[in-house]
Amino acid sequence: MVEFDKSIIGKEYELGTYEVTKEEIINFSKVHKEVNPAFYDDNAAAQLGYDDIIAPPGFFNQILLPEGYPEIRIEHGRIELFAGQELEQKRPLRPGDVITVKSKIADVFEKTGRSGKLVFVVREATYSDSDGEVVAIIRSTMLQGDVDELESKE
């Protein structure tokens, strides 16, 4: 097992508070070439009975990344990559939402792939609105190692 400070597992960090703006949702939707106009067009959203546009599910990552993740000092291999992610969405984000994100290291584990040892770090982020209601939970898995070609590793 790689060496790291195991006390970090389970420790919760507050990553800060983030206000969702319409401008950012629209920008995000453009970068991803969103196909559903309800994510960027007021009229399309209104026709579906919504007061405003809502954010696509990928937008949750938008909130998380600029704030960074809690640091875990594991150095292994040449690169670090996203291995996977699980999103549990209670409701979509809307412009004006003020979201607090808490994150923790949920798990660290190793696997041996064709290209050697891989270290996986699982982080769990909980998104809550200003009423304290959980809006979403996201578990993200990063892998570190010497990866020449990624293959399914379940």
Added chain:
Amino acid sequence: MAEQELCFEDVNEGDSIPELVKEPVTRVQLVKYAGASGDFNPLHTVEDFAKKAGFDQPIAHGMLSMAFVGQFLTDWLPKGSLKKLGVRFTAVTFPGDTVTCKGQITKKYQEGSDNLVEMDIWGETQQGQKTVQGHAVAALPSRG
């Protein structure tokens, strides 16, 4: 867009989800994505860095694939009905790759007052390489 919303009665186990073919991934898009997401890992934007890591050219962000499959589902599902989306990134996506998102309904059932459908979903390149694979759960409205 006076579209009829997808209802629980409209879907059956084994049904395929309408495919979504994304435009080819471009390096400009990766730079824009880095700016939009704050993920400035040079693996996604700097050629030399990518080469040192063993890739021929910068690779797409995993989160871009996540956004693609999210988009694939939200284009088809009624707004706000997506409850869970879990993915694994199983191969890297390079600029120039055209990703097609596909899926199939694996289970349809009621739980309490919710009408739930479970789906297998994946994205594959023009070579048929699966870059992202996962599952999703949605709660659909009912006509009943």
